[in-house]
Amino acid sequence: MGLFSKMFKKDEKEDEKKIVFAKQTPTMEDAYKKAQDTFNYFWREVYWEYRRIIPAHDLSIVKIPFQQKFEEFDEPIVEHMWINEIEFDGENITGILMNTPNQLTNITNGDSVSIKLSEISDWMFSIGGKTHGGFTIQLLRSDMSEKERKNHDAAWGLDFGDYDAILVAYEQEKHPENLIEHPMSKNMVEKFREFLNNNPDEINAKDDLGYTMLHREAIAGNKAIIDVLKEFNVDFNARTNQGKTASDFAQDLNWEHLIPIFQK
Structure with a gap:
């Protein structure tokens, strides 16, 4: 089973659903802002990934909010879902929707989407199984027990590390200069x-x-x-x-x- 298939298999999506329908608390809004403010590091890494002869990334994905108004609800339904195959022109992010919506009917898995940088809710890339970014995920992990975090990380098949020390640049612990260039x-x-x-x-x-x-x-x-x-x-x-x-x-x-x- 491939990494993406494992990540989004229906019976392994409970943690992802928590993010899709996460209550918009000040701490969650802060996670969105951190993702937006550090997206430059994500794009720099993806920019060079596209130029590698041998790919190094396990994944490079961006989370964005989708919404739809239904007659039976006063407020639009909002779902935060991942896109991949990312492109960026300095203002707008485009990609392909990876998730299958839970309730929305105006978007479907495989659709091409575009959004402004100021509207994303998260980003994440992984090299050698070690994640970078994932601010909303790390916020949720911070509220989990040690056992829950272990099960969560195993479901993704990734090393999320310390939720209080989110990485944005590859090997920044060993090479802090990578934060600059x-x-x-x-x-x-x-x-x-x-x-x-x-x-x-x-x-x-x-x-x-x-x-x-x-x-x-x-x-x-x-x-x-x-x-x-x-x-x-x-x-x-x-x-x-x-x-x-x-x-x-x-x-x-x-x-x-x-x-x-x-x-x-």
């Missing part, structure tokens, strides 16, 4: 420089949405790569079709180590 960003510098030497037309090329490489690297927080682009006189003033500069994305996503680059 992803190791692959530094490791790819020479290959990237070689690529630009051989493909100078790509330096300021725009895609259909008006994004340049500088925009994409700024969204992913890759200072080492941006430093190389700077060597090749990349256009720091380039704007997307929506009028956004790379500096705008760096500030919006709170990449503090990038902001000084654009202020010079």
